[in-house]
Amino acid sequence: MKQPILEITNLHAGVEGKQILKGVNLRITEGEVHAIMGPNGSGKSTLAAILAGREGYSITEGQIHYYGKDLLEMSPEARAREGVFLAFQYPVEIPGVNTTYFLKAAVNEVRKHNGLSEYDAMEFLNLVKEKMKILHLPEDFLKRPVNAGFSGGEKKRNEIFQMVVLDPKLAILDETDSGLDIDALKVVSAGVNKLKRQDNAQLVITHYQRLLDYIIPDFVHVLFNGEIVRTGGKELALELEERGYDWILKEELQTA
Amino acid sequence: MTTATETIEGFVKSEYKYGFFTDIESDSAPPGLNEDIVQFISTKKNEPEFLLEWRLKAYRHWLKMEEPKWPKVSYPKIDFQKIVYYSAPKRKGDGPKSLDEVDPKLLETYEKLGIPLRERGRLAGVAVDAVFDSVSVATTFKGTLAAKGVIFCSFSEAVHEHPDLIKKYLGSVVPYTDNFYAALNSAVFSDGSFCFIPKGVRCPMELSTYFRINAANTGQFERTLIVAEESSHVSYLEGCTAPMRDENQLHAAVVELVALDNAEIKYSTVQNWYPGDEEGRGGIYNFVTKRGLCKGRKSKISWTQVETGSAITWKYPSVVLQGENSTGEFYSVAVTNNYQQADTGTKMVHVGKNTRSTIISKGISAKHGQNSYRGLVKIQKGATGSRNFSQCDSLLIGNKCGAHTFPYIEVKNTSSSVEHEATTSKIGEDQIFYCNSRGIETQDAVNMIVNGFCKEVFKELPMEFAVEAQKLLGVSLEGSVG
Ligand SMILES: Nc1ncnc2c1ncn2[C@@H]1O[C@H](COP(=O)(O)OP(=O)(O)O)[C@@H](O)[C@H]1O
Numbered sequence: 058m059k060q061p062i063l064e065i066t067n068l069h070a071g072v073e074g075k076q077i078l079k080g081v082n083l084r085i086t087e088g089e090v091h092a093i094m095g096p097n098g099s100g101k102s103t104l105a106a107i108l109a110g111r112e113g114y115s116i117t118e119g120q121i122h123y124y125g126k127d128l129l130e131m132s133p134e135a136r137a138r139e140g141v142f143l144a145f146q147y148p149v150e151i152p153g154v155n156t157t158y159f160l161k162a163a164v165n166e167v168r169k170h171n172g173l174s175e176y177d178a179m180e181f182l183n184l185v186k187e188k189m190k191i192l193h194l195p196e197d198f199l200k201r202p203v204n205a206g207f208s209g210g211e212k213k214r215n216e217i218f219q220m221v222v223l224d225p226k227l228a229i230l231d232e233t234d235s236g237l238d239i240d241a242l243k244v245v246s247a248g249v250n251k252l253k254r255q256d257n258a259q260l261v262i263t264h265y266q267r268l269l270d271y272i273i274p275d276f277v278h279v280l281f282n283g284e285i286v287r288t289g290g291k292e293l294a295l296e297l298e299e300r301g302y303d304w305i306l307k308e309e310l311q312t313a
Numbered sequence: 314m315t316t317a318t319e320t321i322e323g324f325v326k327s328e329y330k331y332g333f334f335t336d337i338e339s340d341s342a343p344p345g346l347n348e349d350i351v352q353f354i355s356t357k358k359n360e361p362e363f364l365l366e367w368r369l370k371a372y373r374h375w376l377k378m379e380e381p382k383w384p385k386v387s388y389p390k391i392d393f394q395k396i397v398y399y400s401a402p403k404r405k406g407d408g409p410k411s412l413d414e415v416d417p418k419l420l421e422t423y424e425k426l427g428i429p430l431r432e433r434g435r436l437a438g439v440a441v442d443a444v445f446d447s448v449s450v451a452t453t454f455k456g457t458l459a460a461k462g463v464i465f466c467s468f469s470e471a472v473h474e475h476p477d478l479i480k481k482y483l484g485s486v487v488p489y490t491d492n493f494y495a496a497l498n499s500a501v502f503s504d505g506s507f508c509f510i511p512k513g514v515r516c517p518m519e520l521s522t523y524f525r526i527n528a529a530n531t532g533q534f535e536r537t538l539i540v541a542e543e544s545s546h547v548s549y550l551e552g553c554t555a556p557m558r559d560e561n562q563l564h565a566a567v568v569e570l571v572a573l574d575n576a577e578i579k580y581s582t583v584q585n586w587y588p589g590d591e592e593g594r595g596g597i598y599n600f601v602t603k604r605g606l607c608k609g610r611k612s613k614i615s616w617t618q619v620e621t622g623s624a625i626t627w628k629y630p631s632v633v634l635q636g637e638n639s640t641g642e643f644y645s646v647a648v649t650n651n652y653q654q655a656d657t658g659t660k661m662v663h664v665g666k667n668t669r670s671t672i673i674s675k676g677i678s679a680k681h682g683q684n685s686y687r688g689l690v691k692i693q694k695g696a697t698g699s700r701n702f703s704q705c706d707s708l709l710i711g712n713k714c715g716a717h718t719f720p721y722i723e724v725k726n727t728s729s730s731v732e733h734e735a736t737t738s739k740i741g742e743d744q745i746f747y748c749n750s751r752g753i754e755t756q757d758a759v760n761m762i763v764n765g766f767c768k769e770v771f772k773e774l775p776m777e778f779a780v781e782a783q784k785l786l787g788v789s790l791e792g793s794v795g
């Protein structure tokens with residue numbers, strides 16, 4: 058029996074009195090890939106940030122369960138250690154902290170949490186070497202400070218690299234495709250697809266259909282003005298590509 | 314492969330852990346300062362006439378001086394008549410001849426501070442001179458060092474055993490007329506360390522002095538003098554702690570370094586005087602004059618400091634580059650958390666031809682901390698072909714703290730070059746959240762970022778102390794976020 062990983066029920070959330078999410082419902086089960094699409098400003102990044110535990114949002118209604126646990130009660134680091142991973146839309150630069158050190162600390166936090174021994178430098182290097190190749194990362198990459206001075210594409214590849222190394226249960230990708238050329242897009246998608254298994258899930262947030270040529274979703278949801286207004290299969294993405302978002306909005310208005 | 318930040322995992326989570334007081338009988342002067350007190354100190358130490366005269370001259374000069382007002386620090390006026398200028402743990406006869414004669418309470422105190430005075434254990438490769446309030450209580454490894462001709466002893470002992478060297482070098486780099494606190498120190502200094510490395514000798518171990526203020530209302534005024542003869546080499550480290558008290562205490566030290574031809578002195582400080590509490594009550598006023606003279610050709614003096622303690626820090630370890638082709642370096646990490654204030658930096662005075670200096674300063678401010686870098690690079694007319702590179706970086710944690718940079722540059726010839734770079738950055742919520750979202754706790758994230766920021770300085774510290782310094786930094790910044 059497949060277990061549900063994430064269950065969002067009637068989520069209302071906002072920032073500084075501004076309502077952004079207005080009743081989101083979403084259920085993700087093991088082995089599934091979900092895509093969330095929607096125009097700019099519809100609340101996609103807000104949803105991702107709330108899932109990862111960023112402060113500053115007020116949840117006015119609704120619940121989120123992760124493997125049956127109340128996700129909103131967990132600190133962001135506890136979520137990460139239990140397998141939630143967010144690939145940021147705008148990854149942050151951390152000058153002075155080298156990528157090896159950073160990622161090794163992250164991996165060891167997860168291992169500690171799972172009662173496993175921490176990796177030493179050698180074990181860690183062995184773990185990451187192969188994965189660097191998958192993402193076509195240059196040799197010196199690990200020695201550079203986290204994201205500092207990286208190009209937009211490098212930052213995105215670094216996010217997916219971290220994801221592949223951390224092997225999360227629930228991977229959330231926030232517009233990982235934006236700013237990538239077609240070759241980089243293929244590389245990144247290959248990384249994401251490598252991760253796909255029957256006991257984990259992916260939530261892919263994107264503005265364009267393009268990414269979904271490479272990462273094939275089981276479900277596509279359209280988030281509009283803080284609500285999921287439509288859910289369908291992968292063909293919904295194509296339809297959106299052809300017709301834009303307006304037709305959905307019109308249909309919504311008619312049925313309302 | 315271990316990176317500079319890799320040891321952070323072992324960070325201790327605790328408050329100022331050196332804040333205890335040792336209940337030991339002491340021999341003190343009454344509070345206040347006058348010629349009698351100066352005389353009292355000199356008599357206590359059974360000093361030769363020349364030294365008493367020098368002290369009295371310094372005292373008379375001090376009376377004519379005013380406290381400096383230019384540092385960017387503020388504190389209530391110090392009443393110099395309320396301070397006790399001499400306090401020493403009581404001892405029988407002439408003082409201990411060996412460690413076995415040292416009061417066990419003192420040995421225990423240093424043990425608790427993590428500075429075992431037994432010549433084995435963790436610091437087996439480091440010779441220690443332990444200064445407790447006004448006097449040196451023990452110096453380790455004297456025998457091993459003497460075999461190489463290295464003199465490492467308390468200042469008082471040096472005055473008796475090597476008066477010629479003291480006469481020759483005392484005040485030769487920092488004259489008593491130099492500044493208000495140097496003059497005060499010259500009048501009332503009670504002890505400190507003396508090191509002499511003879512020609513051609515590479516000192517076989519790290520030398521270090523550990524300063525401890527224990528008694529209440531006592532000022533600590535110590536002097537350190539290091540002389541490195543031709544082609545010799547020494548690495549020296551000082552550490553400092555004090556009990557937690559609501560009153561402020563004054564520490565006004567003078568350090569003089571002299572490097573002859575081809576000699577190298579590496580001087581490292583890990584300063585962790587009691588910084589005061591979260592409301593800014595108590596803490597040490599650390600008003601210190603440190604200067605090195607690169608007297609010989611191709612000599613080198615390098616200052617590395619990690620300043621995490623003290624309520625107020627006011628110090629500018631400097632190098633006078635007199636010898637041709639000599640080199641001066643200054644590497645500094647200064648932390649101000651809660652209500653701490655630091656006005657620190659360096660002076661590089663280029664006198665000789667083709668002299669080089671490097672300044673790397675890292676200031677970290679959190680809570681209400683105020684951190685100023687103040688540096689002077691002076692290239693004199695005759696110092697042709699000289700070069701300086703300065704880099705001053707500030708890191709802010711939170712919105713209430715401040716960082717300030719005051720670089721002064723004077724270049725008097727056209728063949729020299731001076732380069733100055735400065736940056737200010739802030740640990741942002743975004744960076745912390747990014748770390749959190751990778752399973753890393755906020756305090757660990759701060760430590761990681763701070764250690765990354767200080768890497769260039771930490772790598773200059775002797776190995777044993779680099780790890781200590783990192784831990785200390787973590788403890789000092791405990792609770793600085795959120
Ligand atoms: N911290 C914030 N403060 C104020 N408004 C915000 C904040 N974050 C997001 N918003 C607003 O909420 C809406 C949704 O933003 P976002 O979740 O980033 O959308 P998307 O990722 O779908 O483009 C936008 O109108 C945006 O301006």
Ligand SMILES: [Mg+2]
Pocket residue numbers: 101102103146232
């Ligand atoms: Mg977005």
